[in-house]
Amino acid sequence: xxxxxxxxxxxxxxxxxxxxxxxxxxxxxxxxxxxxxxxxxxxxxxxxxxxxxxxxxxxxxxxxxxxxxxxxxxxxxxxxxxxxxxxxxxxxxxxxxxxxxxxxxxxxxxxxxxxxxxxxxxxxxxxxxxxxxxxxxxxxxxxxxxxxxxxxxxxxxxxxxxxxxxxxxxxxxxxxxxxxxxxxxxxx
Numbered sequence: 001x002x003x004x005x006x007x008x009x010x011x012x013x014x015x016x017x018x019x020x021x022x023x024x025x026x027x028x029x030x031x032x033x034x035x036x037x038x039x040x041x042x043x044x045x046x047x048x049x050x051x052x053x054x055x056x057x058x059x060x061x062x063x064x065x066x067x068x069x070x071x072x073x074x075x076x077x078x079x080x081x082x083x084x085x086x087x088x089x090x091x092x093x094x095x096x097x098x099x100x101x102x103x104x105x106x107x108x109x110x111x112x113x114x115x116x117x118x119x120x121x122x123x124x125x126x127x128x129x130x131x132x133x134x135x136x137x138x139x140x141x142x143x144x145x146x147x148x149x150x151x152x153x154x155x156x157x158x159x160x161x162x163x164x165x166x167x168x169x170x171x172x173x174x175x176x177x178x179x180x181x182x183x184x185x186x187x188x
Contacts, residue, residue, distance in 0.1 A: 033179045038172035039161070048082035048091075050075050065111045072107040094163045098156035100124045116142065123151045131177070143178040 036047040052075065060066040077096045082088040096102060105121040109128065118129045131144035148157060157171040 034177070036176045038174070039164075039167040040170050041168065043172060046082060046087055048080055048088070051079040051081055052076065068108045068111050068116065070108065072105065075104050077102045077104060090160065090164045094160040095156045098159050100152070118144070120146070120151075123153065125151050127151065129177075139180065141178065141180045143176065146175045146177065148173040148175055 034047055034049055036045045038045055077099060078092065080088060080091055080096070082091055101122075101124055107119040109117040109119050114132060114134070116131050116133060118131055120127050120129050127146070127150050129144050129146055131142045133140055133142035148154070153173075157173070161167040161169050161171045
């Protein structure tokens, strides 16, 4: 699976996937969490993941819905991996230092037939992020988009765009998030 859009939204995805590791029906090794942010007027994507996710609270894991709803995960923005070392370094040097907090907290509030609601606390701000998902042959894929302005990222984006020549002084505010996992029939 291609890892999609940026930094923040994968926090939500990270929350979803990490919450499932206690569930017998999810193969945690199959979980992929990603984000994609965009730079330059051509809107070139920069993708990555997060490391060192911490499960804070889990619920009943007898079904996928019950395994997800109420699950909370924390992570640190310092644990970002933008695939290429130079991109990771640039984010850690020019973006994350401008954030008011490095910690992220995400909680899945509800899961519907094809969508879910994620409460995301980031940079001292909280937003409810809608995500769509599909289930096909045991593979669950979810995606959503966050607006960097909703989390007060303007200064951090300006600093990154100003100091990284490859951005050509343009960073986009929409950040795609996504995750993929494989589950067994035990969750049906």
